Amino acid sequence: MAEALTERAAAAKATTTETMIVAAARQLEGERVCFVGIGSPNLACNLAKRTVSLDLELVYEAGVFGAVPARLPLSIGDPTLVTGAASVSSMFELFAYYLQAGLIDVAFLSGSQIDKWGNLNTTVIGDYANPKVRLPGSGGACEIAINARKVFILMPQTKRSFVEKIDFVTSPGHLAGKRPAEWAGAGPTIVVTGLGMYEFSDDGVMYLSSLHAGVTVEQVRGNTGWDIEVASELRETHPPTAAELSLIRETLDPDGTYSR
Numbered sequence: 464m465a466e467a468l469t470e471r472a473a474a475a476k477a478t479t480t481e482t483m484i485v486a487a488a489r490q491l492e493g494e495r496v497c498f499v500g501i502g503s504p505n506l507a508c509n510l511a512k513r514t515v516s517l518d519l520e521l522v523y524e525a526g527v528f529g530a531v532p533a534r535l536p537l538s539i540g541d542p543t544l545v546t547g548a549a550s551v552s553s554m555f556e557l558f559a560y561y562l563q564a565g566l567i568d569v570a571f572l573s574g575s576q577i578d579k580w581g582n583l584n585t586t587v588i589g590d591y592a593n594p595k596v597r598l599p600g601s602g603g604a605c606e607i608a609i610n611a612r613k614v615f616i617l618m619p620q621t622k623r624s625f626v627e628k629i630d631f632v633t634s635p636g637h638l639a640g641k642r643p644a645e646w647a648g649a650g651p652t653i654v655v656t657g658l659g660m661y662e663f664s665d666d667g668v669m670y671l672s673s674l675h676a677g678v679t680v681e682q683v684r685g686n687t688g689w690d691i692e693v694a695s696e697l698r699e700t701h702p703p704t705a706a707e708l709s710l711i712r713e714t715l716d717p718d719g720t721y722s723r
Contacts, residue, residue: 477703479619479657480722481711482675484510485703487571487617487655491516496561496568498522498607501536502721504571504617509715510707522561524603526552535716558603562610565647570611572604572651573618576629579669579689581616581636581651583608584629591631601633608634613652620656626688637667658683660700664692673698 477485484507491497491511499508499521509532512519520529525539529549536543545551552560561567574583575598585604589595608614614636618624635642636651651669654661660673670692671683680693716722 477708478723481703481708482700483507483617483655483657484711484722485707486660486673486675486700487615487653488707489515489701490615490653490655490660491519491569494519494569496520496522496566498524498562498567498570498611500524500571501539501541502573504573504615505536506711506715506721507571507617510710513710513714514707520549522557522567524554524557526554526557528552528557528561535718535720554603558606562603562606563647565610565612567607567611569613569615570607571615571617572608572634573616574624574634576624576626577616577618577654578626578629578636579691580638580640580667581614581654581663581669582629582632582638583616583634583636584631585633586631588630594630604634608636608650609646609648611648613649616651616654618654618656620658620683620686622686622688625656625686625691637663640667642667658686662694668692670694671697673700675700676702 484503487507488510492515494516497508497519499505508521522528523530523544527544527548530544531547532543533546534543572583574585576584585598586600587594587597642650658678659671659675661669662672663669672694711722
């Protein structure tokens with residue numbers, strides 16, 4: 464009884480971002496090689512290495528394979544990324560010999576906009592020639608989206624981010640249900656937000672598969688720019704445990720840089 468009360472108390476105190484990180488980390492169970500960047504995805508991967516996927520190898524865009532960062536990295540070029548690394552190579556070698564060779568099991572991506580096909584926009588908001596906001600662009604995200612065996616997407620959910628039509632396709636998901644057969648990867652398989660988790664149907668359309676504790680379908684619909692499909696057997700995401708939150712807060716991100 465006391466343990467159950469502790470877990471419920473921990474769940475009640477979890478931030479939205481912590482819930483996203485924990486839910487994403489659990490999805491990495493059984494995965495082996497993960498391409499990841501900085502921020503929340505990095506926390507999810509390092510949490511998974513300590514919980515559900517102890518043999519998970521992390522790959523960073525800067526050219527690092529099998530890193531065990533000594534501290535929370537501040538950027539993709541942070542020297543701490545090479546701590547304990549199995550290999551450090553050029554960015555070209557990483558993309559050519561690991562990613563394009565089909566050796567990446569799962570990769571994390573995010574974006575400013577996503578549509579129901581899992582296409583991501585990190586290029587512009589508004590018209591490309593005269594945008595309201597110019598975003599960082601693709602970097603390696605487009606190649607990752609095409610070549611990783613599968614893609615997990617981790618991002619906040621609002622009507623501004625979950626839109627019916629994105630302003631620019633930076634990282635292709637399932638396009639409009641016609642993902643080219645010659646692309647090596649399967650595309651997006653999981654989307655994790657602060658409201659729930661989403662999967663994709665056989666025709667490449669995103670649907671709500673799991674609600675986070677305390678969230679309603681009406682909230683999801685109110686933060687989605689299209690008529691989102693809902694699984695016939697909708698699950699509830701198991702809340703973060705006290706142990707998972709402790710790892711995030713005391714070991715991985717004690718200052719709350721990416722998790723609060």
